[in-house]
Amino acid sequence: MSEKISTRNGFGNGLLREAEEREDFIVMDADLAKSTRGGWFRDELPERWINVGISEQDLFATAAGIAETGRPVFANTFAIFSERGFEQVRQQIARPKRNVTVVGSHAGVITGEDGPSAQTIEDISAYRGLPNMRVISPADAVEANALVTALAEDDDPAYLRLIRESVPVIHDEDDYEPEIGKGEVLRDGSDVTLIAHGAMVHVVQEAAEVLAEAGVDARVINMSTIKPIDEELIVESAEQTGAVLTAEDHNVIGGLGSAVAEVLAENQPTPMKRVGIEDEFGTSGNGLDLYDYYGFTGEDIAEAAKDLLA
Amino acid sequence: MGKSRRVKTLPGNSTSDGDLDDRIDQYRQTAQEVRRDIIEMVYAAQSGHPGGSLSAVEYLLWLYNEELNVDPANPSDPDRDRLIYSKGHACPVLYALLARYDFVDCDPNEEFRRLGGELPGHSSPKVPGVEFPSGSLGQGLSYANGQAMGADFDDRDYDVYAILGDGETQEGNIWEAAMSAGEKELDVVAIVDRNKKQNDLPVAETMEIDPLAEKFEAFRWDVWEVDGHDFGEIAEAFEEINDADGPRLLIANTVKGYPIDFMEAQPNGYHAGAITDDELDEAMEELGFDPDTVEVSTK
Numbered sequence: 001m002s003e004k005i006s007t008r009n010g011f012g013n014g015l016l017r018e019a020e021e022r023e024d025f026i027v028m029d030a031d032l033a034k035s036t037r038g039g040w041f042r043d044e045l046p047e048r049w050i051n052v053g054i055s056e057q058d059l060f061a062t063a064a065g066i067a068e069t070g071r072p073v074f075a076n077t078f079a080i081f082s083e084r085g086f087e088q089v090r091q092q093i094a095r096p097k098r099n100v101t102v103v104g105s106h107a108g109v110i111t112g113e114d115g116p117s118a119q120t121i122e123d124i125s126a127y128r129g130l131p132n133m134r135v136i137s138p139a140d141a142v143e144a145n146a147l148v149t150a151l152a153e154d155d156d157p158a159y160l161r162l163i164r165e166s167v168p169v170i171h172d173e174d175d176y177e178p179e180i181g182k183g184e185v186l187r188d189g190s191d192v193t194l195i196a197h198g199a200m201v202h203v204v205q206e207a208a209e210v211l212a213e214a215g216v217d218a219r220v221i222n223m224s225t226i227k228p229i230d231e232e233l234i235v236e237s238a239e240q241t242g243a244v245l246t247a248e249d250h251n252v253i254g255g256l257g258s259a260v261a262e263v264l265a266e267n268q269p270t271p272m273k274r275v276g277i278e279d280e281f282g283t284s285g286n287g288l289d290l291y292d293y294y295g296f297t298g299e300d301i302a303e304a305a306k307d308l309l310a
Numbered sequence: 311m312g313k314s315r316r317v318k319t320l321p322g323n324s325t326s327d328g329d330l331d332d333r334i335d336q337y338r339q340t341a342q343e344v345r346r347d348i349i350e351m352v353y354a355a356q357s358g359h360p361g362g363s364l365s366a367v368e369y370l371l372w373l374y375n376e377e378l379n380v381d382p383a384n385p386s387d388p389d390r391d392r393l394i395y396s397k398g399h400a401c402p403v404l405y406a407l408l409a410r411y412d413f414v415d416c417d418p419n420e421e422f423r424r425l426g427g428e429l430p431g432h433s434s435p436k437v438p439g440v441e442f443p444s445g446s447l448g449q450g451l452s453y454a455n456g457q458a459m460g461a462d463f464d465d466r467d468y469d470v471y472a473i474l475g476d477g478e479t480q481e482g483n484i485w486e487a488a489m490s491a492g493e494k495e496l497d498v499v500a501i502v503d504r505n506k507k508q509n510d511l512p513v514a515e516t517m518e519i520d521p522l523a524e525k526f527e528a529f530r531w532d533v534w535e536v537d538g539h540d541f542g543e544i545a546e547a548f549e550e551i552n553d554a555d556g557p558r559l560l561i562a563n564t565v566k567g568y569p570i571d572f573m574e575a576q577p578n579g580y581h582a583g584a585i586t587d588d589e590l591d592e593a594m595e596e597l598g599f600d601p602d603t604v605e606v607s608t609k
Contacts, residue, residue, distance in 0.1 A: 026463070048463075050459065052486070052490055053489070053490075055486035055489070055490070057448070057449070057452070057482065057483040057486055058452045058455075058483060058486035058487050058489075058490055060452075061449045061450075061452030061453050061456070061483065061487070062452045062453070062455050062456040062459070062487070062490065063456060064453055064456060065452065065453040065454065065455060065456020065457040065458075065459070065460065066456040066457075066459055066460050066463070067456075068441075068456070068457065068460070069388070069457065069460030069461075069463070069464060070388070071460065071463065087446060088449055088452070088483070091443055091445065091446045091449060092443060092449060092453060095434075095443050096434070096435055096443045
């Protein structure tokens with residue numbers, strides 16, 4: 001049974017790790033450092049940490065002002081509240097291409113008990129629509145940790161989607177190096193392609209095992225970069241397997257499912273199924289209970305894949 | 311702080327020495343020329359925001375000639391002073407000054423608001439000498455705060471000025487930034503162009519922002535207030551502003567569309583619009599120029 005760590009914790013550790021390599025980057029929070037793990041950075045390097053309080057518009061426009069001076073900035077808040085300052089992100093970060101990573105923690109319904117006001121299911125759709133903005137949703141804590149290096153190094157804007165809940169570690173931290181813009185084939189297969197991001201990656205891995213028992217050989221892809229998406233891998237997988245299912249803790253409108261459908265419709269029309277939140281707001285409850293409720297289990301997704309192939 | 315008068319003279323400005331009165335005389339004359347540039351630029355494009363550009367001429371001229379440590383030969387110098395032009399719709403005045411002082415070498419009458427032109431409708435950093443991607447009001451003060459924080463991180467001495475519209479202070483983001491600057495004691499100087507009119511109507515008929523000085527003081531800013539068209543008052547205020555530190559606000563009481571009668575008369579101070587041929591002539595006459603000397607066409 002693998003370890004379970006939240007991607008927000010992986011990110012928090014990543015900031016501390018990267019701080020040993022780089023003295024320049026700044027971390028900002030909006031009164032949620034306790035949850036975003038910006039607080040871990042604050043405790044070690046308070047002189048490089050800024051709290052703007054409950055002011056997300058101020059958070060992102062201030063981050064842009066700092067980034068212009070040559071310092072990468074990680075601006076943390078809950079994913080839903082990053083939407084409060086979305087226009088500042090658009091105008092001050094995306095448009096002028098500032099080196100700011102908008103870190104949206106507690107994304108998706110897996111956020112749990114706080115309920116629908118806190119569970120963004122539209123963030124990827126929103127950020128995907130911004131030119132110059134990379135949209136990244138790591139599958140586990142190892143990936144989230146490792147990404148901090150590339151995000152500090154690259155001179156481009158990014159949205160980093162993290163989650164609250166602990167999820168299985170699927171990467172080997174000693175030799176894994178994520179590649180922004182490249183999907184990761186976790187399991188090869190020939191009958192159907194299962195593509196997911198974030199917390200749903202380990203769920204589709206489970207689905208692949210259920211399918212294997214039923215004689216269906218699934219290819220599993222961790223598509224942690226939703227923008228720019230790995231078009232080549234999507235098209236090649238569709239060619240090889242003939243059916244594509246996407247799964248995400250996000251609205252079926254506008255997220256990974258839509259991004260994959262866009263690629264396939266123009267390049268390799270393929271029967272598809274988008275698994276996600278069916279254009280409704282979430283609900284209050286334990287995050288993992290919610291995954292059962294919304295059909296985000298290995299069993300449910302295996303069923304959906306079989307329906308797709310039928 | 312305690313800043314002495316800058317020594318460098320920007321190209322295009324003939325005054326480098328002389329006492330304050332001589333310099334002010336020169337600035338008054340230059341102000342009329344800048345106003346002419348603004349009217350021509352907006353007329354040529356048949357689009358743009360003249361009213362709020364005309365109200366900003368005096369304090370911007372003061373900044374460029376007396377306060378800003380900027381060099382057109384080195385527009386990205388990390389030690390440069392920062393002019394964060396947040397009320398960026400009123401960019402004709404900024405472009406007129408950037409052209410005058412050689413930050414840009416294009417003809418604004420050919421480039422402003424044109425497809426493929428060098429001067430976009432709202433000022434943005436793709437234009438040399440422009441710091442801030444404007445167009446969405448309320449964001450520049452936070453950006454200015456970030457620039458001041460950057461100076462602290464890097465131990466640099468540059469000054470940061472944020473130019474805000476008065477209607478712009480209706481945006482909540484301004485008050486988030488004001489709170490932040492006051493709480494963190496950031497060295498930022500903001501100027502509010504108090505021309506009392508906004509896009510649709512006078513500020514007082516929309517969402518009155520007064521008592522503005524008291525609001526900023528409550529947010530822990532020091533506040534000065536001047537007649538924004540009086541170089542003497544502007545000079546006195548900056549004398550004190552330069553001797554102070556922390557967040558400082560200058561409320562510049564101005565007239566939108568100054569000094570063009572038909573612009574001042576409009577409820578929105580001629581916020582935006584395509585200047586007609588007749589309006590062009592009338593404006594030139596009011597500025598003291600012979601309309602026949604205007605060589606600008608609308609394409």
